[in-house]
Amino acid sequence: MVNCCGLLSAKKEPVPLKGIGVEVDVKDHVATVTSTLQYENKEESPIEAVFVFPLPGDAAICHFSAKIGQAEVVAKVQEKQKAREEYDDALSSGQQAFLLEESEQSPDIFSLSVGSLPPGESASIRLQYVTELAVQADEGLRFCLPAVLNPRYQPQGSEGGSVSGGSAQVTSVPACLVSYSLTFSARVSAPRPIAKVESNCSLDPIQYLNAEQTQATVSLAAGHKFDRDVEIFVYYKDSHQPAATVEAGQSSAKPGSLMGDPVVMLSLYPEFPKAAMSSHISCGEFIFLMDRSGSMGCAMDSSRGQGQTRIDSARDTLLLLLKSLPVGCYFNIYGFGSNYNHIFPKSVEYSQKSIDDALKEVEKMDADMGGTEILQPLKHIFSQPGLPSQPRQLFIFTDGEVQNTKNVLDLVKRNSGSHRCFSFGIGEGASSALITGMAKEGGGHSQFITGTDRMQPKVMQSLGFSLQPAVVDISVTWDLPKGVSVTTLSPPITTLFQGQRSLVYAQLTGESSASTEGCVTVKYSLAGQPSMNQLHFSLKPTEDTGLTLHRLGAWTLIRSLEMEEREHGGQNNGGVKEKIMEVSIQSGVSSAFTAFIAVSKSNGEAVQGPLLRRNIPAPRMYRMFFSPPRPPGAMLGLKSSMHSLENGTCSDIGNLYMMGSCDMRSRKFSSSSDQSRKPTQQHKDPMLQLISLQKASGSWIIGPTLATVLGKTTEEVTNTKPASKVDQEVWATFLALIWLHGFKMEAEVEWKLLVMKAVSWLQAQKAPCLTECVEAANALLGCEVQKDVLGL
Template sequence: MMNRCGLLTLQKEPVPLKSIEVELEVRDHVATVVSTLNYENKEDKPLEAVFVFPLPGDAAVCHFSAKIGQTQIVAEVKEKQKAREEYDDALSSGQQAFLLEESDQSPDIFSLSVGSLPPGESASIRLEYVTELSVQADDGLRFCLPAVLNPRYQPQGSEGAGVQVTSVPASLVPYSLSFSARVSSPRPISKVESNCSLDPLQYLNTDQTQATVKLAAGHKFDRDVELLIYYKDAHQPTAVVEAGQASAEPGSLMGDSVVMVSLYPEFPQSVMSSMASCGEFVFLMDRSGSMGCPITNSKQQETRISSARDTLLLLLKSLPMGCYFNIYSFGSGYEHIFPKSVEYSQQTMEEALKKVEQMEANLGGTEILQPLKHIYSQPCIPNQPRQLFVFTDGEVGNTKEVIDLVKKNSGSHRCFSFGIGEGASSALINGMAKEGGGHAQFITGTDRMQPKVMQSLRFALQPAVVDISVTWDLPKEVSVTVLSPPITALFQGQRSLIYAQLSGQCSEAAEGCVTVKYSLAGHPSENQLHFSLSPAEDTGLTVHRLGARTLIRSLEMDERENRGQQDGGVKEKVVQLSVQSGVSSSFTAFIAVNKDNSEMIQGPLVRRNIPTPLPNSMAKCERTTKESIFRGVVHDMAAAPEQPPRDPLLHLVSLQGASGCWLLDPALATALGKTNEEVEKSKPEKANSEVWATILALIWLHGFKMDAKDEWELLAMKAASWLRAQNAPCVTECVDAGNVLLGCSVKKEALGL
């Protein structure tokens, strides 16, 4: 179980890990990360150092080696139990050994054991992994180096003790982190942004397709390091063919060429402008104790739960009339606002908002499995496709079980997931969205949750793409084996990646073509990509390793689904593929034994747990909790800080009716920054008061809040369609008078009228 052994400061134990150096190489949308961990034993006894740390959930760990003095030992991938036995045998016979393994519960947590480090000895451990970069709402590619590991809550009665984690507040971490990145792409790099301070971007060539960047000196280890990389024309479909390994057997995955295809489907504008007006929207909100923590270190007053309440307000105001909805919240147990999903109306919206305003982070631990089971047990409503929105800070111990449950129910719904705050589990958030045919978002640093969630609502309102098929057109001497699971979801402008093994020989000039066909709102569509079959220069084996990782993850999931059935073959397949490709899996581990050290290491080993950073916001949050939030005990937060004044945008939004209109009343005047008298007096004589109020609200949004348009665009569209349905006279007069009153110059067309 992810529990917290005493803090380093309490233990007063020396830490043998001195520094971590991370080098990132980004090529287009794939990253290779090399971490070097430098150890030194300053004690008079031989040590075993154990470090539990996070990695991106979809990373393929592909190299692990240790250097002691002049001796370099490269680890091999072996079946996990064998590797553990070999490690124990080496230690008991006085040899040095190194073991790296993935946690059984969650693929984004690894444990590294450095065994038998003699007094005065130094060792440097090199760890290499490859990962894909996900595309954000604004087309930035996101790389995250997880630095902080939040304690994961283990549900009561769950199997397996899992990994022991020692964590300390980030300010007390005794080792340093240095980080540098090199970015190259066929397209120019327009900018690189980060949640941490960076030195300026240095371009390495005149066409700006290569650049380097590094963390500014004095970086505190108090947050995940997030880089957002922006290219010009990011939405070009691409295919990269990578040559196989000369030493590997032809016909094997590593011996053949592998292609990585990235597609960006573009849907016709006519379809995109017709947002669905139906659906069952189920919002599942984490209210465990850790949701009471600040979202960031910089904005202490904004907690994860307060941001989530604001987000639910925007979501409820943006839903289409005629849909159904419900809101669940969970901690150690779960609650729902309505016994089952209800039709969206003024009355049900108001009832839900009253409950949302009272939501606090007071439900204890993070048990997400039970509410999910309850939601899935509810019968679906005919002609109202179910859309599930899950908000969590992702401190869940049983990640694989949760993802398997989402996958099992993926035929009846789409799942959109949001990871809130530093250290949210990428394996959980990405896994739920991927298996649930939806979209994942991470909300960290200075991000506002609202624009990201509203983008996902737009995706949820897009018509579902069905009958997706991928066909390959290749020269007759080349055959294709697809390594990726079938594509189950396509969204406008979002990338889909496909990996495939290409067997057979062909001429240098040969071309291949991949076609994705699908049906959208009853219209058949297709996107095609032609590509050269000659391998790209100098990509190492990155594409092979990512292809192997994709296939390993699919097989692991099959193995969990079929557990208890008499097919032990899947596990053997995973072990074989993992050993052959050198990529880690849940059934294998990396093991290295130093057979060169002629002298036996004498004496019993002293174990030292290397602490991982806990984000400072979490550490501060913990100090205000009266009881531990990780034991699943419902706790009181310390006296709540005074409420900051309401955001003017959210104030105006809170006054909108379910149908899309606003009422003419003193509350609206206040939100617009006017007196009731001014608003009443400026109203054109023949205008209906609700029409006038709604036009004023729309002018205010367009005139003063264009920078937050992503947040209010859907509810403004709803207001405009309400206005059009009124066929009201004197709309033009109202727009002119409203502009005069509010000091704006917004055109009637801009309001969608």
């Protein structure tokens, strides 16, 4: 695997990569991405250039070609070891060769080797992949072009491999020192109108290509710097509609084969019965696993390098989550870095005392736990027995990347029957393979929080999903015309959420002369009530799809088979590995066991002596880390970290401070380092201040802090209570509800759940004078909130 030191190379070797051009073709929910990389050898000897780069975790590479001068060679997919041998043989005979392969540990990191590039020669590399677009909390579809290769943390005691057989390393440098340019453009088309296209980077104005606004183009504005991932958000009108797209097979492929038959992609948006969704579940075991590695001390908006840090935002988010949990549930909070710890020895019941104890420890949380080792805390969590009638919901927050991504995903999948996993990638460079993979294998939902995004709205949406009753007994049945059969390429659906998309790929074999319509039925049980959704679709293939769906279907099948192969410990039971290579080679889609190889059959002379190797720096964001006051014993941790760095195992330079060597697994958050830090300042956000005052029951009480948040004195708050028979706690709760509805409606998604809890508490009190309380609260606060809006 890649060992990224995070430092500029001491030799300051020249970079042969001169420019990258990216073209994205978005069709509804999927995208085809074509990248062109321009190389130039300005040295006096032949070189071998190695470029290690990230791709989205669900990207399926399907084309790789190279052009030197006027000669172009198209790569073929081969078994990985054969491809490496062919590459080495080509180099030794003086031929130009190109090798593209996936990391052994993480499916979203690739190594491109450009071999035997002669002095003064230029090469153009063309790389194409297909990917699904993730649905965001605001219903937009997200495409991300990773521009940052963050350090991957290698667990202690593990062996470091490499992307290309033990030889590839990458140096990451500040974005301002990267000498190659980036151009980016996107074309968007869909069956429905395009509402808007947005980005975290500066874009040229959108250009619509037709009157219906179903086609558009957009480009990255000139002068883009490598200071962030390039994110594009596409919004369609009436986006949450189930649909099916049928893609014709390849005319040159054999009928009956995956590439020769049509492939259908189903976009399913289940609509649950209102009766089953009328109330959220009021139980569950909620476990929050928080990244406390050194890089969590970075600013949320790293392009500016200032503002709220990731760990600050995480603390605020935990406050919001804890206040929004239902009465009657259980919870615990873990922190992890090079080690891990937890607030309580085991999950505790939700009460005023447990919440108060937890929030005291949350306030002490800091980015002080070293690297990013997530596997061990997950093993500990999964080893804990579940609680009767309390379904486990796991929330994972991390900004980092790990080398053992596949091991983590395998662990989550093995335990998927006992929990749902909701994962959050914080900041640019968070591994999409890790974040989306954990949610997918854990039957949950993933979110990415970057730039100026607020973490809270996305996290609260996921909490809402976790409070939905679990959908069980899911089955998908097909009703197709006689003569047409179906082979599902996607793994079985294991989770469904109201309003969230599920993509299913299937191969259609045979023909029918009678009917041109098919039907798919999704059956499931929700809150003990059997339900179903149906989708009728045309079997007629759409035009000009370019085999995108075939390749995504092949990639889905390959990833499912790879996990099956790992579950058997690599024993290859039933010829799974051979099946993976067969599908990979047939479809031209990369896998863990294959690689792309291209050899230019020129009359080259045998190379005398070794080729010069040039590892091309990947861009990284410039980060400054400030060490807190060093507690006793911290120097020992620093020495240990330096030793790890020298041995290539510590790749996050920002983690060097306070990577203490003591075992923290059985300790609480309140360690010696906690005691040396200054307490975190009180929340300055009035809404978070108000939320922090809410009791576990859902109510508020009169006090000076509440009055300050409301902009009043304690006397004003107390004296305006409408009647003596109205309890002070009831009055305080009304004031809090009116203030939230009157001044913070734009943040409703953040406080909606805790308000529901407050309303339930008021109803349980059978509070009198409801209308008078609402009117008095409106008068005091200057609002016009109607009683019906409160849900009373």
